[in-house]
Amino acid sequence: ETGVTQTPRHLVMGMTNKKSLKCEQHLGHNAMYWYKQSAKKPLELMFVYNFKEQTENNSVPSRFSPECPNSSHLFLHLHTLQPEDSALYLCASSQVGGVQPQHFGDGTRLSIL
């Protein structure tokens, strides 16, 4: 059983829609991450939050807007997406400080029509 839960598991949306992805971790971690995984490409780090503060934004387009209201919850707000944004979006969490393994959710499979 994963300690990181992502909802929804699948999402189909049109390019003009607005939707949000949700991530919740029950591991007591204080760092959370969003990754994008496309076919035949490595995981791409999108955003990092440490203690609810955003510490990394890897040149992600503004149509992706993260939100971290507390250390246990992470959201990714989506609007005006493009077909190339279709991918698996993975959330992960870890402890902050030193080197820590990351614990991943099972992702949201996003399809843009």
Next chain:
Amino acid sequence: SQKIEQNSEALNIQEGKTATLTCNYTNYSPAYLQWYRQDPGRGPVFLLLIRENEKEKRKERLKVTFDTTLKQSLFHITASQPADSATYLCALEVYSGAGSYQLTFGKGTKLSVIP
């Protein structure tokens, strides 16, 4: 430019044999290296972490080596079983400042263990 290469996209091996997966990197100076397993439709699961000053790490049937001179890590699964079939991801941990580390992943190697 910085690159992480995992030797092949796919590797087929007979049950009972040792599977060896390779991770090579260029223009990185990782402090640590991690290996993850990913099953279809699931998120990656952490397996092993090895530090730059460690040559080898073991966990049950798994063994990881880390050669910072060759800029290479090898991941071995001994006595492989069909249940070991999955995609294995190599990830470099690089210090990004202010006490934080970032993970940069390779594309992965899909291992199939044939009964």
